[in-house]
Amino acid sequence: MVDTYYKAINWNKIEDQVDKATWEKLTSQFWLDTRIPLSNDIDDWRTLSDTEHTLVGHVFGGLTLLDTLQSQDGIEEIRKDIRTQAETAVFNNIQFMESVHAKSYSSIFSTLNTAEEIEEIFEWTDHNEFLQKKAEYINEIYKNGTGLEKKVASVFLETFLFYSGFYTPLYYLGNNKLANVAEIIKLIIRDESVHGTYIGYKFQLGYNELSEEEQSKMQDWMYDLLYKLYDNEEKYTHTLYDDIGWTDEVLVFLRYNANKALMNLGQSPLFPDGNAEDVNPIVMNGVSTGTSNHDFFSQVGNGYLMGKVEAMKDNDYDIGREKK
DSSP states (O other): OOSSSSSOOOOOOOSOOHHHHHHHHHHHHHOOOOGGGGGGHHHHHSOOHHHHHHHHHHHHHHOOOOOOOHIIIHHHGGGGGOOSHHHHHHHHHHHHHHHHHHHHHHHHHHSSHHHHHHHHHHHHHHHHHHHHHHHHHHHHHHSSOHHHHHHHHHHHIIIITHHHHHHHHHHHHHTTHHHHHHHHHHHHHHHHHHHHHHHEEEEHHTHHHHHHHHHHHHHHHHHHHHHHHHHHHHHHHHHHHHTTTOOHHHHHHHHHHHHHHHHHOOOOOOOOOOSSGGGGGGHHHHHHOOOOOOTTSSSSSTTTOOOOOOOOOOOTTTTTTTOO
8 A cells, every 4th residue: 555645634533623613613604795785884984073984994904904914924824833634724714714804894995985095094004103013013923933822922813902993893883883894893703703712722732731830931921922912002092092082991891802812822811800891881792793683685694694603602612721
């Protein structure tokens, strides 16, 4: 018999059932921005002030940059440290959906903004000091970090750093405005929930193989990184929200999501006011990723052709490790 040169993937003999479960969840959640009737939000858009228009544009510009980073560089780097063949397939799906996310923001821009406004949004995005620093911090780890460090950076990005931007559409959704724009954001949040939980699970597998001394060093490194990211994110949040007066509430929301990122990594929460009850309840209600009750022909919700799919829960990938 000839020696094996290239190994075919066998989905009937899976090394880690979490890979199969995640693949099934992600594929059942598949969506495209072209099915969301964004033009139905134009009337709401016209009621918003110039300050609000600028905020929404800059928020989505920042999210576009981060999803571009994740789709073009982040997942590519994380995929270099896979444990199983099926994990590659899962990351292929994740990478594609990150590209869908990045494109979705341009669909929002083309619907709500003029050509001049879109140009300003991307000019701001490409030159905002704190947004660029955020991308640099994460990408430097992608380029130079260990496999475990890359996973930490990815979880912090998807479960924490995105949420300074997500706050805005969730707030408007809670106030019955921009429902279709928010529908896209809820679809993205639903994807990111799975991505962060899955990559956090893969981190925990590797982390549990470390010695106690190595685990301690890794913990110190990730908490130091979180402090650095939070310090920059606080400054970024001020640039976005000071003019509209939402900064303090957004920072609470960020601390809540920073704690969730740590939980995805199997670590203890850091911020004492980072609990769900501390967050604006209007925004927390929007975080729910259930299917919207939209009519299929008039306003396609995030349940189109997919059935009900729930976001990952914190304990979905509990691998029996005692939290420190």
